[in-house]
Amino acid sequence: MMLLVHLLMGALAVSAVAGAVTGAVTGAGRDESSAAYWHAEAQAGIAARLARRPAERARNVIMFLGDGMSVPTLAAARTLLGQRQGATGEEAKLTFETFPTAGLVKTYCVNAQVADSACTATAYLCGAKANQGTLGLSAAVPRWDCDASTDTSQHVESIAEWALADGRDAGIVTTTRITHASPAGTFAKAANRHWENDAEVRQAGYDPQRCPDIAHQLVHNYPGNQFKVILGGGRREFIPTSSLDEEGRSGRRTDGRNLIEEWQRDKVSRNVSHRYIWNRDQLMDSYSSPPQYLLGLFENNHLQYHLQANSSTEPTLAELTEVAIRSLRRNEKGFFLFVEGGRIDHAHHDNLVELALDETLEMDKAVATATKMLSEDDSLIVVTADHAHVMTINGYSGRGNDILGPSREVGRDGVPYMTLSYANGPGFRPHVNGTRQNVTAEPNYPPTSLK
Ligand SMILES: *[C@@H]1O[C@H](CO)[C@@H](O)[C@H](O)[C@H]1NC(C)=O
Ligand SMILES: *[C@@H]1O[C@H](CO)[C@@H](O)[C@H](O)[C@H]1NC(C)=O
Ligand SMILES: *[C@@H]1O[C@H](CO)[C@@H](O)[C@H](O)[C@H]1NC(C)=O
Ligand SMILES: *[C@@H]1O[C@H](CO)[C@@H](O)[C@H](O)[C@H]1NC(C)=O
DSSP states (O other): OOEEEEEEESSOTHHHHHOOOTTOOOSTTOOTTSHHHHHHHHHHHHHHHHTOOOOSSOSEEEEEEETTOOHHHHHHHHHHHHHHTTSOSTTOOOGGGGSSEEEEEOOOBTTBSSOOHHHHHHHHHHSOOOOTTOBSBOTTSOTTOHHHHTOGGGBOOOHHHHHHHTTOEEEEEEEEETTSHHHHTTTOOBSOTTOOSHHHHHHTTOOTTTSOOHHHHHHHSTTGGGOSEEEEEOGGGTSBTTOBOTTSOBOOBSSOOOHHHHHHHHHHHTTOOEEEEOSHHHHHHTSSSOOSEEEEEOSSSSOOOGGGSOTTTSOOHHHHHHHHHHHHTTOTTOEEEEEEETHHHHHHHTTOHHHHHHHHHHHHHHHHHHHHHSOTTTEEEEEEESOOOSEEEOSOOOTTOOTTSEEEEEOTTSOEEESEEESSSTTOOOOBTTBOOOOTTSOSSOSSOOO
16 A cells, blocks of 8 residues: 655644545535535545555655645645636645645754755755754754864765665656755755855855865765756756856856766766756657656756746656656665655745645646556655745635635725735735725736746
8 A cells, every 4th residue: 555644734734634535526516515425524534544554665755845835825725726627626635635644744943943945855854953054964063154064974864865775766856946955955965055056155155175066966976976867947056157058048157067067977987878858858758768867957947837837848847757757666676756846935935826826736746646656555655845834814705715816805994805815025015095905906927937
Protein backbone atom coordinates (compact mmCIF):
# COMPACT_ATOMS: atom_id res chain seq x y z
CA MET A 1 0.00 0.00 0.00
CA MET A 2 1.17 3.47 -0.70
CA LEU A 3 2.15 5.49 2.30
CA LEU A 4 0.72 8.87 1.62
CA VAL A 5 1.21 11.61 4.10
CA HIS A 6 -0.21 15.05 3.94
CA LEU A 7 1.34 17.43 6.44
CA LEU A 8 -0.53 20.64 6.94
CA MET A 9 0.68 23.80 8.45
CA GLY A 10 -1.04 25.75 11.14
CA ALA A 11 -3.83 24.68 13.42
CA LEU A 12 -6.90 24.34 11.26
CA ALA A 13 -6.40 20.98 9.62
CA VAL A 14 -9.17 19.00 11.22
CA SER A 15 -11.45 19.32 8.21
CA ALA A 16 -8.82 17.74 5.98
CA VAL A 17 -8.50 14.79 8.33
CA ALA A 18 -12.23 14.22 8.49
CA GLY A 19 -13.20 14.96 4.93
CA ALA A 20 -12.09 12.14 2.68
CA VAL A 21 -14.59 10.13 0.71
CA THR A 22 -13.43 8.22 -2.30
CA GLY A 23 -15.38 8.77 -5.46
CA ALA A 24 -17.61 11.46 -3.99
CA VAL A 25 -19.68 13.35 -6.51
CA THR A 26 -19.74 17.09 -6.26
CA GLY A 27 -22.64 19.49 -6.65
CA ALA A 28 -26.13 18.44 -7.57
CA GLY A 29 -27.32 14.87 -7.16
CA ARG A 30 -26.48 14.44 -3.49
CA ASP A 31 -29.03 14.63 -0.76
CA GLU A 32 -27.15 16.81 1.66
CA SER A 33 -30.38 17.62 3.45
CA SER A 34 -30.43 14.07 4.78
CA ALA A 35 -28.45 13.36 7.95
CA ALA A 36 -27.86 9.84 6.63
CA TYR A 37 -25.85 11.32 3.77
CA TRP A 38 -23.32 12.79 6.19
CA HIS A 39 -23.17 9.68 8.34
CA ALA A 40 -22.49 7.59 5.24
CA GLU A 41 -19.81 10.04 4.12
CA ALA A 42 -18.04 9.76 7.45
CA GLN A 43 -18.24 5.97 7.46
CA ALA A 44 -16.94 5.76 3.91
CA GLY A 45 -14.03 7.98 4.85
CA ILE A 46 -13.09 5.79 7.80
CA ALA A 47 -13.46 2.60 5.75
CA ALA A 48 -11.30 3.96 2.95
CA ARG A 49 -8.54 4.77 5.41
CA LEU A 50 -8.74 1.44 7.20
CA ALA A 51 -8.50 -0.38 3.86
CA ARG A 52 -5.11 1.15 3.11
CA ARG A 53 -2.25 -0.65 4.78
CA PRO A 54 0.90 1.46 4.86
CA ALA A 55 4.02 -0.06 3.33
CA GLU A 56 6.62 -1.02 5.90
CA ARG A 57 9.45 0.35 3.85
CA ALA A 58 9.33 2.78 0.95
CA ARG A 59 11.76 2.36 -1.93
CA ASN A 60 10.76 5.57 -3.65
CA VAL A 61 10.10 8.81 -1.79
CA ILE A 62 8.67 11.98 -3.28
CA MET A 63 8.30 15.10 -1.22
CA PHE A 64 5.99 17.75 -2.62
CA LEU A 65 6.36 21.18 -1.10
CA GLY A 66 3.78 23.90 -1.64
CA ASP A 67 5.68 27.04 -0.76
CA GLY A 68 3.46 29.23 1.41
CA MET A 69 0.56 26.77 0.96
CA SER A 70 -1.36 27.65 4.12
CA VAL A 71 -4.45 25.84 5.37
CA PRO A 72 -6.79 28.63 4.09
CA THR A 73 -5.02 28.31 0.71
CA LEU A 74 -6.08 24.65 0.62
CA ALA A 75 -9.68 25.53 1.49
CA ALA A 76 -9.82 28.20 -1.22
CA ALA A 77 -8.00 26.06 -3.81
CA ARG A 78 -10.30 23.07 -3.39
CA THR A 79 -13.30 25.40 -3.71
CA LEU A 80 -11.87 26.88 -6.91
CA LEU A 81 -11.21 23.36 -8.21
CA GLY A 82 -14.86 22.40 -7.70
CA GLN A 83 -16.16 25.68 -9.11
CA ARG A 84 -14.05 25.29 -12.25
CA GLN A 85 -15.87 21.98 -12.75
CA GLY A 86 -19.25 23.68 -12.41
CA ALA A 87 -19.95 22.53 -8.85
CA THR A 88 -20.51 24.58 -5.72
CA GLY A 89 -16.87 23.83 -4.88
CA GLU A 90 -16.57 23.56 -1.11
CA GLU A 91 -17.00 19.77 -1.20
CA ALA A 92 -14.22 19.19 -3.77
CA LYS A 93 -11.02 17.43 -2.81
CA LEU A 94 -7.46 17.97 -3.84
CA THR A 95 -5.70 14.73 -4.75
CA PHE A 96 -3.61 14.82 -1.62
CA GLU A 97 -6.64 15.47 0.57
CA THR A 98 -7.64 11.87 -0.13
CA PHE A 99 -4.37 10.56 1.34
CA PRO A 100 -4.90 8.31 4.36
CA THR A 101 -2.72 10.21 6.79
CA ALA A 102 -2.65 13.88 7.71
CA GLY A 103 -0.73 15.78 10.32
CA LEU A 104 0.36 19.20 11.45
CA VAL A 105 3.79 20.74 11.66
CA LYS A 106 5.12 23.72 13.58
CA THR A 107 7.22 25.88 11.29
CA TYR A 108 9.05 28.36 13.55
CA CYS A 109 12.83 28.56 13.19
CA VAL A 110 15.55 28.71 15.83
CA ASN A 111 15.78 32.51 15.74
CA ALA A 112 12.48 33.33 14.10
CA GLN A 113 8.81 33.31 15.00
CA VAL A 114 7.82 33.36 11.33
CA ALA A 115 9.82 31.06 9.12
CA ASP A 116 11.35 31.76 5.74
CA SER A 117 11.78 29.11 3.05
CA ALA A 118 15.46 28.50 3.86
CA CYS A 119 15.30 27.61 7.55
CA THR A 120 12.22 25.51 6.85
CA ALA A 121 13.95 23.69 3.96
CA THR A 122 16.79 22.87 6.35
CA ALA A 123 14.23 21.57 8.85
CA TYR A 124 12.10 19.39 6.57
CA LEU A 125 14.95 18.16 4.35
CA CYS A 126 17.78 17.83 6.89
CA GLY A 127 15.81 17.23 10.07
CA ALA A 128 17.16 20.16 12.10
CA LYS A 129 15.67 23.58 12.74
CA ALA A 130 18.07 26.38 11.82
CA ASN A 131 18.42 30.16 11.59
CA GLN A 132 16.31 32.12 9.17
CA GLY A 133 17.89 32.48 5.73
CA THR A 134 20.41 29.65 6.18
CA LEU A 135 20.60 26.39 4.21
CA GLY A 136 22.02 23.02 5.25
CA LEU A 137 23.67 24.40 8.40
CA SER A 138 22.93 23.97 12.09
CA ALA A 139 21.76 26.99 14.08
CA ALA A 140 25.33 27.39 15.35
CA VAL A 141 25.92 29.25 12.08
CA PRO A 142 24.42 32.76 12.02
CA ARG A 143 23.04 34.08 8.76
CA TRP A 144 25.61 35.89 6.57
CA ASP A 145 28.51 34.31 8.48
CA CYS A 146 30.60 32.80 5.70
CA ASP A 147 33.43 31.83 8.06
CA ALA A 148 31.18 29.95 10.47
CA SER A 149 29.59 28.10 7.55
CA THR A 150 32.94 26.58 6.52
CA ASP A 151 32.99 24.47 9.71
CA THR A 152 31.83 21.18 8.21
CA SER A 153 30.89 19.83 11.63
CA GLN A 154 27.95 22.27 11.46
CA HIS A 155 26.81 21.01 8.06
CA VAL A 156 23.66 18.92 8.12
CA GLU A 157 22.95 16.25 5.53
CA SER A 158 19.75 16.31 3.52
CA ILE A 159 17.48 13.39 2.78
CA ALA A 160 18.84 13.52 -0.79
CA GLU A 161 22.27 12.70 0.65
CA TRP A 162 20.82 9.86 2.72
CA ALA A 163 19.22 8.47 -0.44
CA LEU A 164 22.46 8.67 -2.43
CA ALA A 165 24.40 7.01 0.40
CA ASP A 166 21.91 4.17 0.19
CA GLY A 167 22.50 3.67 -3.55
CA ARG A 168 19.29 5.40 -4.57
CA ASP A 169 19.03 8.25 -7.04
CA ALA A 170 17.99 11.81 -6.28
CA GLY A 171 16.42 14.67 -8.20
CA ILE A 172 14.83 18.08 -7.79
CA VAL A 173 12.00 19.83 -9.63
CA THR A 174 10.67 23.32 -8.99
CA THR A 175 8.80 26.22 -10.59
CA THR A 176 11.27 28.69 -9.07
CA ARG A 177 14.94 29.25 -9.80
CA ILE A 178 16.59 25.91 -9.08
CA THR A 179 18.95 27.78 -6.72
CA HIS A 180 16.05 29.24 -4.72
CA ALA A 181 15.74 28.44 -1.02
CA SER A 182 13.45 25.40 -1.06
CA PRO A 183 15.19 23.26 -3.72
CA ALA A 184 18.61 24.47 -2.48
CA GLY A 185 17.79 22.80 0.84
CA THR A 186 18.42 19.45 -0.83
CA PHE A 187 22.05 20.24 -1.70
CA ALA A 188 23.39 23.61 -0.46
CA LYS A 189 25.35 24.55 2.64
CA ALA A 190 25.05 28.34 2.64
CA ALA A 191 24.93 31.00 5.33
CA ASN A 192 22.67 33.09 3.13
CA ARG A 193 19.97 31.86 0.78
CA HIS A 194 20.59 34.86 -1.49
CA TRP A 195 24.09 33.69 -2.41
CA GLU A 196 22.73 32.12 -5.58
CA ASN A 197 25.65 33.36 -7.71
CA ASP A 198 29.22 34.49 -7.03
CA ALA A 199 28.38 38.20 -7.34
CA GLU A 200 26.04 37.93 -4.36
CA VAL A 201 28.78 36.33 -2.25
CA ARG A 202 31.23 39.09 -3.24
CA GLN A 203 28.69 41.81 -2.49
CA ALA A 204 28.42 40.45 1.04
CA GLY A 205 32.20 40.93 1.36
CA TYR A 206 33.21 37.28 1.04
CA ASP A 207 35.42 35.27 -1.29
CA PRO A 208 33.38 32.82 -3.39
CA GLN A 209 36.38 30.44 -3.23
CA ARG A 210 35.81 30.21 0.50
CA CYS A 211 32.00 30.25 0.40
CA PRO A 212 30.93 28.98 -3.03
CA ASP A 213 27.61 30.25 -4.33
CA ILE A 214 24.58 27.97 -4.51
CA ALA A 215 24.66 27.42 -8.31
CA HIS A 216 28.33 26.48 -8.08
CA GLN A 217 27.56 24.04 -5.26
CA LEU A 218 24.81 22.41 -7.34
CA VAL A 219 27.15 21.78 -10.28
CA HIS A 220 30.39 20.94 -8.50
CA ASN A 221 29.70 19.78 -4.94
CA TYR A 222 28.23 16.66 -3.44
CA PRO A 223 25.33 15.91 -3.48
CA GLY A 224 24.13 18.28 -6.25
CA ASN A 225 26.70 16.93 -8.71
CA GLN A 226 25.13 13.48 -8.31
CA PHE A 227 21.52 14.52 -8.94
CA LYS A 228 20.09 12.66 -11.91
CA VAL A 229 17.36 15.20 -12.62
CA ILE A 230 17.48 18.95 -12.07
CA LEU A 231 14.47 20.80 -13.53
CA GLY A 232 13.45 24.37 -12.82
CA GLY A 233 14.28 27.97 -13.66
CA GLY A 234 17.16 30.35 -12.97
CA ARG A 235 19.61 30.23 -15.89
CA ARG A 236 20.85 33.65 -14.84
CA GLU A 237 22.65 32.21 -11.80
CA PHE A 238 24.68 29.87 -14.06
CA ILE A 239 25.97 32.21 -16.78
CA PRO A 240 28.12 35.37 -16.79
CA THR A 241 26.80 38.93 -16.96
CA SER A 242 28.47 39.12 -20.38
CA SER A 243 26.42 36.20 -21.74
CA LEU A 244 22.84 35.99 -22.95
CA ASP A 245 20.78 32.87 -22.38
CA GLU A 246 18.75 31.10 -25.09
CA GLU A 247 15.95 33.66 -24.72
CA GLY A 248 18.23 36.70 -24.87
CA ARG A 249 18.44 37.46 -21.16
CA SER A 250 21.69 38.07 -19.38
CA GLY A 251 23.42 36.16 -16.64
CA ARG A 252 24.45 37.36 -13.20
CA ARG A 253 27.83 35.72 -12.66
CA THR A 254 30.87 37.97 -12.39
CA ASP A 255 33.46 35.16 -12.38
CA GLY A 256 33.06 34.66 -16.13
CA ARG A 257 32.07 31.03 -15.65
CA ASN A 258 29.36 29.20 -17.53
CA LEU A 259 28.17 26.57 -15.08
CA ILE A 260 25.79 24.98 -17.59
CA GLU A 261 28.82 24.15 -19.76
CA GLU A 262 30.76 23.04 -16.69
CA TRP A 263 27.90 20.70 -15.72
CA GLN A 264 28.06 19.18 -19.22
CA ARG A 265 31.86 18.84 -19.12
CA ASP A 266 31.64 17.11 -15.75
CA LYS A 267 29.24 14.53 -17.20
CA VAL A 268 31.47 14.05 -20.28
CA SER A 269 34.46 13.43 -18.02
CA ARG A 270 32.43 10.83 -16.13
CA ASN A 271 31.34 9.24 -19.42
CA VAL A 272 27.65 9.35 -18.54
CA SER A 273 24.78 10.16 -20.86
CA HIS A 274 23.45 13.64 -20.18
CA ARG A 275 21.52 16.51 -21.69
CA TYR A 276 20.94 20.18 -20.97
CA ILE A 277 17.52 21.43 -22.08
CA TRP A 278 15.83 24.83 -21.86
CA ASN A 279 12.37 24.53 -23.43
CA ARG A 280 9.29 22.33 -23.37
CA ASP A 281 9.91 20.69 -26.79
CA GLN A 282 13.26 19.42 -25.54
CA LEU A 283 11.63 18.14 -22.36
CA MET A 284 9.16 16.17 -24.47
CA ASP A 285 12.09 14.79 -26.52
CA SER A 286 13.56 13.45 -23.29
CA TYR A 287 10.28 11.88 -22.28
CA SER A 288 10.59 8.33 -23.62
CA SER A 289 14.23 7.75 -22.73
CA PRO A 290 15.73 10.37 -20.46
CA PRO A 291 19.53 10.50 -20.35
CA GLN A 292 21.26 9.38 -17.16
CA TYR A 293 21.64 13.03 -16.15
CA LEU A 294 19.16 15.72 -17.15
CA LEU A 295 19.52 19.45 -16.45
CA GLY A 296 16.58 21.62 -17.52
CA LEU A 297 16.53 25.37 -16.95
CA PHE A 298 13.37 26.73 -18.56
CA GLU A 299 13.59 30.43 -17.69
CA ASN A 300 16.19 33.05 -16.90
CA ASN A 301 14.42 33.62 -13.58
CA HIS A 302 11.47 31.67 -12.13
CA LEU A 303 9.12 29.73 -14.38
CA GLN A 304 6.13 31.82 -15.38
CA TYR A 305 2.86 31.46 -13.55
CA HIS A 306 0.87 28.69 -15.21
CA LEU A 307 -2.04 31.04 -16.01
CA GLN A 308 0.29 33.56 -17.64
CA ALA A 309 2.56 31.13 -19.48
CA ASN A 310 2.43 29.98 -23.09
CA SER A 311 1.59 26.32 -22.63
CA SER A 312 3.34 25.31 -25.85
CA THR A 313 6.69 26.61 -24.63
CA GLU A 314 6.52 26.43 -20.81
CA PRO A 315 6.35 22.98 -19.21
CA THR A 316 3.86 22.41 -16.40
CA LEU A 317 4.92 21.12 -13.00
CA ALA A 318 3.09 17.85 -13.77
CA GLU A 319 5.10 17.41 -17.00
CA LEU A 320 8.36 18.10 -15.19
CA THR A 321 7.41 15.67 -12.43
CA GLU A 322 6.53 12.95 -14.92
CA VAL A 323 9.88 13.17 -16.73
CA ALA A 324 11.71 13.21 -13.38
CA ILE A 325 9.93 10.04 -12.22
CA ARG A 326 10.55 8.32 -15.56
CA SER A 327 14.24 9.01 -15.11
CA LEU A 328 14.59 8.16 -11.44
CA ARG A 329 12.49 5.01 -11.31
CA ARG A 330 15.11 3.18 -13.39
CA ASN A 331 17.15 2.71 -10.23
CA GLU A 332 16.05 -0.59 -8.69
CA LYS A 333 17.07 0.59 -5.24
CA GLY A 334 14.68 3.53 -5.51
CA PHE A 335 14.95 7.29 -5.40
CA PHE A 336 14.26 10.53 -3.57
CA LEU A 337 12.59 13.31 -5.54
CA PHE A 338 11.81 16.80 -4.28
CA VAL A 339 9.08 18.68 -6.15
CA GLU A 340 8.20 22.25 -5.31
CA GLY A 341 5.18 24.31 -6.28
CA GLY A 342 7.24 27.36 -5.52
CA ARG A 343 5.15 30.17 -6.89
CA ILE A 344 2.13 29.73 -4.64
CA ASP A 345 4.22 31.82 -2.27
CA HIS A 346 5.16 34.47 -4.84
CA ALA A 347 1.57 35.05 -5.88
CA HIS A 348 0.53 35.35 -2.23
CA HIS A 349 3.32 37.87 -1.61
CA ASP A 350 1.86 39.96 -4.45
CA ASN A 351 -1.73 39.37 -3.25
CA LEU A 352 -2.62 37.75 -6.60
CA VAL A 353 -4.88 35.12 -5.16
CA GLU A 354 -6.15 33.52 -8.36
CA LEU A 355 -2.56 32.84 -9.38
CA ALA A 356 -1.73 31.45 -5.92
CA LEU A 357 -4.71 29.08 -6.03
CA ASP A 358 -4.01 28.04 -9.61
CA GLU A 359 -0.39 27.26 -8.73
CA THR A 360 -1.74 25.14 -5.86
CA LEU A 361 -3.97 23.24 -8.29
CA GLU A 362 -1.00 22.81 -10.65
CA MET A 363 0.98 21.20 -7.85
CA ASP A 364 -1.99 19.00 -7.08
CA LYS A 365 -1.95 17.82 -10.72
CA ALA A 366 1.72 16.92 -10.28
CA VAL A 367 0.79 14.95 -7.15
CA ALA A 368 -1.91 13.15 -9.14
CA THR A 369 0.65 12.29 -11.83
CA ALA A 370 3.01 10.84 -9.24
CA THR A 371 0.31 8.76 -7.53
CA LYS A 372 -0.62 7.27 -10.93
CA MET A 373 2.96 6.44 -11.88
CA LEU A 374 4.15 4.80 -8.68
CA SER A 375 3.29 1.43 -7.22
CA GLU A 376 1.24 1.44 -4.03
CA ASP A 377 3.51 -1.24 -2.63
CA ASP A 378 6.76 0.62 -2.39
CA SER A 379 6.35 4.36 -2.62
CA LEU A 380 5.89 7.17 -0.12
CA ILE A 381 4.47 10.50 -1.19
CA VAL A 382 4.52 13.36 1.27
CA VAL A 383 2.80 16.67 0.50
CA THR A 384 3.52 19.55 2.80
CA ALA A 385 4.12 23.27 3.08
CA ASP A 386 6.84 25.32 4.69
CA HIS A 387 4.97 28.29 6.12
CA ALA A 388 1.65 30.05 5.79
CA HIS A 389 0.63 33.39 4.28
CA VAL A 390 -1.65 36.26 5.22
CA MET A 391 -4.60 35.31 3.03
CA THR A 392 -7.87 34.95 4.92
CA ILE A 393 -11.36 33.77 4.05
CA ASN A 394 -13.98 36.32 5.06
CA GLY A 395 -17.69 36.73 5.52
CA TYR A 396 -20.73 34.50 5.63
CA SER A 397 -21.16 33.84 1.94
CA GLY A 398 -23.63 31.20 0.89
CA ARG A 399 -22.65 27.81 -0.48
CA GLY A 400 -21.14 28.03 -3.97
CA ASN A 401 -20.40 31.76 -3.90
CA ASP A 402 -17.58 32.59 -6.36
CA ILE A 403 -14.48 32.00 -4.25
CA LEU A 404 -12.64 34.67 -6.26
CA GLY A 405 -15.44 37.23 -5.97
CA PRO A 406 -16.92 39.51 -3.34
CA SER A 407 -18.61 38.13 -0.26
CA ARG A 408 -22.38 38.05 -0.46
CA GLU A 409 -22.39 40.46 2.44
CA VAL A 410 -21.34 44.09 2.39
CA GLY A 411 -19.68 45.90 5.26
CA ARG A 412 -21.64 48.19 7.59
CA ASP A 413 -20.39 51.00 5.38
CA GLY A 414 -22.28 49.48 2.45
CA VAL A 415 -19.10 48.72 0.52
CA PRO A 416 -18.43 45.16 -0.68
CA TYR A 417 -15.37 43.16 0.39
CA MET A 418 -13.66 40.18 -1.17
CA THR A 419 -14.11 36.67 0.25
CA LEU A 420 -10.34 36.22 -0.01
CA SER A 421 -8.30 39.10 1.34
CA TYR A 422 -4.81 39.77 2.61
CA ALA A 423 -3.76 41.16 5.97
CA ASN A 424 -0.83 42.96 4.35
CA GLY A 425 0.79 43.49 0.96
CA PRO A 426 -0.10 45.48 -2.17
CA GLY A 427 -3.78 44.45 -2.04
CA PHE A 428 -4.31 47.26 0.46
CA ARG A 429 -6.34 50.25 -0.80
CA PRO A 430 -6.33 53.47 1.24
CA HIS A 431 -9.67 54.79 2.42
CA VAL A 432 -11.08 57.73 0.50
CA ASN A 433 -12.94 60.26 2.61
CA GLY A 434 -13.07 57.72 5.40
CA THR A 435 -14.70 55.07 3.21
CA ARG A 436 -13.32 51.83 1.89
CA GLN A 437 -12.88 51.60 -1.86
CA ASN A 438 -15.02 49.27 -3.92
CA VAL A 439 -12.47 46.83 -5.37
CA THR A 440 -14.87 44.29 -6.84
CA ALA A 441 -14.30 45.30 -10.47
CA GLU A 442 -10.50 45.09 -10.27
CA PRO A 443 -8.91 42.33 -12.40
CA ASN A 444 -7.54 39.30 -10.55
CA TYR A 445 -4.14 39.35 -12.23
CA PRO A 446 -2.43 40.86 -15.28
CA PRO A 447 -2.67 38.75 -18.47
CA THR A 448 1.09 38.34 -18.84
CA SER A 449 3.98 38.50 -16.47
CA LEU A 450 6.62 41.21 -16.49
CA LYS A 451 9.78 39.20 -17.14
C1 LIG B 1 31.99 5.27 -22.00
O1 LIG B 1 30.75 4.61 -21.92
C2 LIG B 1 30.44 3.85 -23.05
C3 LIG B 1 28.99 3.37 -22.92
O2 LIG B 1 28.73 2.88 -21.64
C4 LIG B 1 31.43 2.70 -23.17
O3 LIG B 1 31.15 1.92 -24.32
C5 LIG B 1 32.82 3.29 -23.29
O4 LIG B 1 33.79 2.26 -23.27
C6 LIG B 1 33.12 4.24 -22.14
N1 LIG B 1 34.36 4.93 -22.38
C7 LIG B 1 35.29 5.06 -21.46
C8 LIG B 1 36.51 5.83 -21.82
O5 LIG B 1 35.17 4.57 -20.33
C1 LIG C 1 3.15 30.34 -27.90
O1 LIG C 1 4.38 29.97 -28.42
C2 LIG C 1 4.29 29.48 -29.75
C3 LIG C 1 5.67 28.96 -30.12
O2 LIG C 1 6.65 29.95 -29.95
C4 LIG C 1 3.82 30.58 -30.66
O3 LIG C 1 3.71 30.10 -31.99
C5 LIG C 1 2.46 31.07 -30.17
O4 LIG C 1 2.06 32.18 -30.95
C6 LIG C 1 2.53 31.46 -28.71
N1 LIG C 1 1.20 31.75 -28.24
C7 LIG C 1 0.91 32.90 -27.63
C8 LIG C 1 -0.50 33.04 -27.17
O5 LIG C 1 1.72 33.78 -27.46
C1 LIG D 1 -19.14 48.02 -6.30
O1 LIG D 1 -18.71 47.71 -7.61
C2 LIG D 1 -19.52 46.75 -8.25
C3 LIG D 1 -18.86 46.42 -9.58
O2 LIG D 1 -18.53 47.58 -10.27
C4 LIG D 1 -20.93 47.30 -8.39
O3 LIG D 1 -21.75 46.35 -9.02
C5 LIG D 1 -21.48 47.64 -7.02
O4 LIG D 1 -22.74 48.26 -7.15
C6 LIG D 1 -20.54 48.57 -6.28
N1 LIG D 1 -21.04 48.75 -4.93
C7 LIG D 1 -20.96 49.91 -4.29
C8 LIG D 1 -21.53 49.97 -2.91
O5 LIG D 1 -20.43 50.88 -4.79
C1 LIG E 1 -13.95 63.58 -0.73
O1 LIG E 1 -14.56 64.64 -0.05
C2 LIG E 1 -14.30 65.89 -0.63
C3 LIG E 1 -14.90 66.97 0.29
O2 LIG E 1 -16.23 66.63 0.60
C4 LIG E 1 -14.88 65.94 -2.04
O3 LIG E 1 -14.58 67.17 -2.65
C5 LIG E 1 -14.25 64.82 -2.85
O4 LIG E 1 -14.85 64.75 -4.14
C6 LIG E 1 -14.44 63.49 -2.17
N1 LIG E 1 -13.73 62.45 -2.92
C7 LIG E 1 -14.30 61.34 -3.32
C8 LIG E 1 -13.44 60.42 -4.12
O5 LIG E 1 -15.44 61.06 -3.05
